[in-house]
Every structure is written in structure tokens, then in C-alpha cells.
Amino acid sequence: MAGFDAKTLTKHGGLIALAVLLLINIAITPNFLQMQTLFVNISQVATIAIVAVGMTLVIATAGIDLSVGAVMAVAGALAPLIFLSDFAQAYPTLGLAASIIVPILVALLCGLFNGVLVAYLGVQPIIATLIFFISGRGIAQVLTNGNLQTFTHPGFSYLGTGKILGLPFQGWLVLLIAIVFWYIVNRTMYGRRILAVGGNENAARLTGTPVRRVKTGVYVISAGLSGIAGLIVVAINSASDAARIGNLMELDAIASAVVGGTLLMGGKAPIFGAVLGAVIIQLVKYTLLANGVADEVALIAKAGIIVLAVYVQQGRKE
């Protein structure tokens, strides 16, 4: 740590931002240093972090996935439909399993759709995923007829309210997912191929990388993780509102990935960076909310953070 110059700032920007945010909160936010605050933030950040891990993989291939929030809505709308059905009433265990597995499978299919459009039909990722960005939420609302589904289902709610060793279940899930994908990115052939495709697609193709399969894969993963996140949101709230599940999640996820050091032009996939980014985004939200800043002002603040994060990153690559 020779000098505190611009380079240090961009390299450790995430950690510095986190430290600053924590200090600000300790100074101004009432009751910040309490276990309750930690629990609330862990249970809220989990969905952002899970989606951000998938987004990081997509961006590492120089793509983008705008459909994550809508896929969350589809999965989140499906789950209660299944475990509230007559079938699930008759066979509770099977019903619970189906209400977790089926939505995730449907999410994976959405990802396959995105992936095929991007990898096999050559559609730009922004446009390909824009289709689900809008129509996915529409599908979720058609499924539920736009109704709010509320429920009491201790088994399913465990996803969002359960605790292991005193910490929220979904916090552990984030840790597990991050470790698995860190391993995939850094220690497996598939991970190397993701980075190769993002680094230089033509070179990757010439060296025999199955570019199309690799690209399709990251969209499938991203959608699958979004599906899990959608289930968690529904479990936390004990209610499913297709209009609101995962709303604007794509922005949080992109921002987390970018803050965590993912380059938008691809070739890098810092998984734990994305989790750190998600923590920062969550903490910003929490800071604004806990200090009585209105939602709509928080929106504007978030927009500013995204622009700033990308801008700082532009400096890093030069």
C-alpha cells in the first residue's frame, strides 16, 4: 500500500465503498449495530447476490441478461400455484418438491430460449433478453390473473425465513452458490471457456471452444439462479405478486456485477466481487430506507450509482 492513488481506488473500490457505507451507517442510522439489522440485510441481499452471480457469468461472455427480474416473477408466480393446488394438498411432500423444482425448470427453459436466440440465431443479448424482460412478467400475471397470492406454508417459507446456525437460510445458500460458481469459473474447463468466449470470441472459436454451447449455458444458469431468487422472494413475503417480484432486479444485478469488477466487455467473472457488489447495493438501499428517504428518490440515487460504477470501471480498463 504505497500510495492511495486512483489505481488503488479503482482496484479496491468495492471494499472501500463498503467500509465507507458501514461507517456512515454506524454514524447516522439508528440501531444499525444490531443483529436484527444483520438478519434483515442478509435475507434481502441474498436474492440480489444469487441473481448477480448468474449475471456475472453472462456478462463475462460479453452478454447481458435483462430478463432476470421477469424470470423471477414467472418462477415466483408458479410456486404458490403448485403448492396451493389440490394435488399438493393431497400429497404435501411431493407438492412442496414440485413447487420448488417445476418453477426452476421453467426458469431454465426461459434461459434456454434466451441462450438459443443469442448463441444460435445471433440476436444481440440486449434485444433477445428484452423479450422476456417485458413478456415474462406478462406471462406471470396471466398465470395468476394479476392476483396477489397469499399463503401460510411453513415448508415453503423455510426458503425465505429458515435459519441455520442462527443465520438466514438464504445467506448460506448464497455462500454455497458463490463457492460452486467460483470453483466452476476458476477450476473447470467450462469456466475457462466462458472467460475465453468473453475475452475474444473469434479466437475462442478458432481454438475449438464450443462457443454456442458455452453462451447458451450462461443464459440457462442465469435464468435458473433467477428462478431460485424468485422462490426466495415469495417465501420471504409469504405472498406472490407477479407485478412486483424481481421488479428492477436486472439493474441491481448488473450494478452488483459491475461494482464487483466485472467488465462489461467480457472476459472477467469475479464471483465473490459480484456478491460484494450485491452487499454494497443492498446497503445503499438500506441506508436510504432506514433514514427515511422516499422510494422514488432512492430510484434516482440508484441510477446515479450505476452510472458512476460503470464510469469508474471505464477508467480501470485503460
Place this chain on the structure above:
Amino acid sequence: MLDQNTFDLRKYIQGNGQSMGVWIALVVMIVFGALRYDNFAGAYNISSFLNYNSMFIAIALGMCFVIMTGGIDLSVGSVVAFTSVCVAYLSPYGIQVALPGGILAGMAIGALNAFFVIAMRIPPFIATLATMLGAKGGALVISGRQTISVDWTSNFTKFGMNNVGGILPWSIIVVAILAVALWIVLEKTSIGRTVEAIGGGEDATKMMGLPVNRAKAFVYILSGGCAGLAGVILASGFGAGQPLEGVGWELSAIASVVVGGTLLTGGLGSVPATVAGALLLGLVFNILNFENGRGVISFSAYWQMVIRGLFLFVVILLQSRVSRVGAKQGA
């Protein structure tokens, strides 16, 4: 894989096929509607159809220019909502103040997009996604989360509600003038040619000494201004500034532009075909409404979003074939 199929398609493109296709589809749908439904070709349906879709034509025109430079503007829907609230506050001063005011408010957000994209070199979709959030937040802040009623005593609502000869709404006349002006700008002026050149290759355009940054600033500010105009039409046509309107409108605009044959990779683009694309998408919804009315099918409002997505999907499928043929031609 230059089989018979792609070979035919190439000739089809050379004959300006896709642009023709839009017009043919448009005519077919109008004939279909006129034969199938009693009131389809009536003055009321025509004028309300044109009035409502003038907003979508306006944002599609701006989007067309942005996409031609290889960019994208995801903020248009929020800008419509934001400006509709702004002009609701301006409405007591009459349309002569509110119209320029709304367009200027839209242009201001467009200028912000241009600043992010050009000066800060932030990728267009991130920059405009951020302003989408910001404009939405702005609309909610200045409206206090309420629908803002307009002043009915001034001439403001006449713009969005009155017709010329009972059939041509004022809004579509203004949008038509805009379309013609932009057509001329694109085809006959140096800035229009620069816009097309940027889509073909930004670095090459820069090396030719063309004013790349000025042209890019022009397209984003134009798109913001077009969305501002749509916001004026929204507020005066529905009598209120609506901070929550405009969700998903960017998708309609993008679909209209693409169905009009503008390549999403930039470069080729056409103003009249974009207008036709917007009309076509509008007609799809118009005909679905009539089908709903006959009770044959029943679509809830939620289906609208699904159909928009489907429409874009079909268009993209068609275009992905077109652009691959185009790429082969270039190679």
C-alpha cells in the same frame, strides 16, 4: 451454407424486400379488419387509433435514429411518463407553452443520455437504463405519486382530443410533420448521413472526419424530444399526467423500428418503414380488441405485454435471417 433458400432470400433483400413486406402486411391487416368488423373503418376507430398510436410513432421515430447509430434508448417509456407530468403542470398556460415545454423536458433527459454515452463513454443500454430509473423516480417525485389532472379550461386538451374533419387528430398531424421532417433530415442532410455512417462503422466514420459526437448527441436528444412529444399527447389525450404510464413502451418502439427493417446492428434504416412498423404493431392490438369485442377470444390486459414480446420475437426471427444473409453478402 448457401443453399437455395438463402439465395432466394438474398435477392429478396436486394429488392428492398423487408420494407415492402411491412407495407404489404399493413394493407392485408387493414383489409382483413375492414371486412371482418363493422366499425373498424369507421371514423371513430380511425381517429382514436391514430391518436393513440401517434405516441408510439413518435417514440419509434426517435428510436429509429438511435438504433441506426448502433445505440439503444431504453428510457423512452419513463420519459413519456415524466414529461406527461411536467406538461400537466404547464397545461394552464395552454398548448402553445405545454407543447414546447414537454418536448424540451424530454430533450433535457435525452441530453443527459447523450452526456453519459458520449462524454462518459457508458454503454448506451446502461446509460439509458439508468435514466429510465431516474426519469421514473423524477416523475414520481414531482407528481407526489399521484396522477396529475390537467387544466380543462385552457386549450391544452384540445390538442389530444380534437380532430380535423372528425377523423384526423391534431396529434397525428404533428407527428406526421415530424416524420416528414426527419425523413428529409435522414436522406438529405449531412447529419443524417453521419448517423447512417456511424452505424456502418464508428471508427471509420471518425476517420473520415465526420462529426460523430455531434450526430450521436443529436440522436439521443431527438429521441428524448420525441418521447417528450408523446408525453404531451398522453397528458392532453387522457386529461392527466401519468407517472406510472409508459412501462414497456421502449419495447414497442424497438419492435416498430426493427419490423420497419432497421438493422439492430446499426446502419440501414428507414423513416417511412418505421412509421409503418409502428402502425402495424398498433393494428395488431386494435384487431385483438375487436376480437375481444366479438367475444371470440378473451384477453386480459396482461396479455398485451406477452403479445408485445411475441411480436418482437417474430420480428427478430425474421431479421436474424435477413442480417445473416447481409453479413454473407459483405464477406
